Amino acid sequence: MRIASLRQGAAVISEAGAHLLPMPVGDLVTLGLDRALEVGATALASEPVPYAEEDLLLPYRPASVRDFVTFESHVEGVRRSVDNASGVPAAWYDAPTFYFTNPHALYGPGAPIPRPASSRALDFELEVGVVLGAGGTSLTEREAGAAIFGYTIVNDWSARDLQSREMQVGLGPAKGKDFATSLGPWIVTADELPSLDLDCRVSVNGSLVGQDRLSHMNWTFAQMIAYASRDSVVVAGDLLASGTTGGGGCLAELWGRSGQQTPPPLEPGDVVTMEVEGIGSLTASVAVG
Template identity: 70%
Template sequence: MRFASLRVRQDVVGVVVDGDSAYQLPSALSVGDLVRLGLDRALEIGTDALSGPAIELDASALVLPYKPPSVRDFVTFESHVEGVRKSIDDAVGVPEAWYDNPTFYFTNPHALYGPGEAIPRPATCRALDFEMEVGVVLGRDGSDLTEDEARDAVFGYTIVNDWSARDLQSREMKVGLGPAKGKDFATSIGPWIVTADELAPYLTDDGHLDLDCRVHVNDELVGHDRLSHMHWTFAQMIAYASRDSVVLAGDLLASGTTGGGGCLAELWGRNGSQTPPPLEDGDVVRIDVEGLGSLVGSPVARR
């Protein structure tokens, strides 16, 4: 099933999306409420909702699907690490420690944008970038989860665009504490959450999701990769995040940027110049992921 949030007149309602129609969830339940109830109960409620009156789906009325309590962003694509390190840090290769565990950082859960929303760029940013990612949504709480338990904790998946101010990021990461203001201004997610059962046919024998991922800027293809090129599975990422810690239902864990031009900085590192150029206000970034749909966003000047 596909669960989304839809603006209907003056209200935002949780819906099940089926083709070109949407069906409102009962009892004013939000998508976030469904996630906290867990996948099995959510599928029951969604099935009941499909027997109700249909609402014509207007894609422009889709908003942020839900508000995760936390957002962890991983870095799981080796080719992305190689290209971006060259671009941001003028470093060569992949750090040996990268292979030890699926590294992540926390980004800002209060600066989230839904499908089609304009993205206010940082006022001093002159090297704005997108990042093509897929996020896993947890459907239960846990601590010190095994990989099997982590796999069972998956509620569904959504597309993530981790917008990045590369010039700010390059400067502040010299301190050694992470990207901070280079990242925390905006993350787009959507257009909906696709439940885990829908994507089961795409699972490989080693637990990866094999999805085709493409990103266009102003309708020109810039990046193309397969999600199965992740070095770790989502189950491994969830288990690691929960180690000596706690994960909650609704937490969003992003794959990190794909290779193959999943962001401009990777290409800058490989090309030795800012080619293609940084994003300008009004540029339209569209991420298409097999089985998940399309997520569109466009930067604008911050007012």
């Protein structure tokens, strides 16, 4: 099922239209996948209401957002442009590393993204996020896999000039990342995606910039969830992002490989569109003014 938040209300999306749900998407997620599918099936039996792309809102508000870095080619390219380093750190191969990003600066489909006032190196990051429908502590990989509710597209907007400066302190990204993350266009439930060998691509102003396959992740989502829960806790509603795909999943990777900012950083008015096979398309523009 495709579960969305619309101006008309939470809904299951079908070819016929939007079938309204009796509760917000966040509440549906916390029911767990099996129960949510039952509720969704009842909604699908109801008369659909029309909707337009402009009606799509932020799918839901996650309890927390962890962003991983699981594509080796992305790490190698971005280190050159952001950290002025080469190669992939040996520690990267030890575990699926992540950082926490700002759950209060989330944007839905089509929402304009403000560029940080002091940044002139705005970038996108093409990612897929996994939504948890259950939680726990020190989960096994099997338990972690069973906790998956569904998937959505994630754009981890990045101010590379700010990030490059603050990474010198050694605590990871902060102001270079916490100003905006886009999610959407909806959540596709896990039963709809038995295989995650999905084509992922991103374009700017209609021109293809990057393309990769989600199966090129170095770790599975189950491994990521299990690692996040180790000696800690994950809960239903948490969002864990794959990290940026390779093959030009962000501009900084391309900058690192070429040694120059080509293609150029994003400017006000630029439109970024991300497409992931089996999930959908997420578009946002850089705000003007």
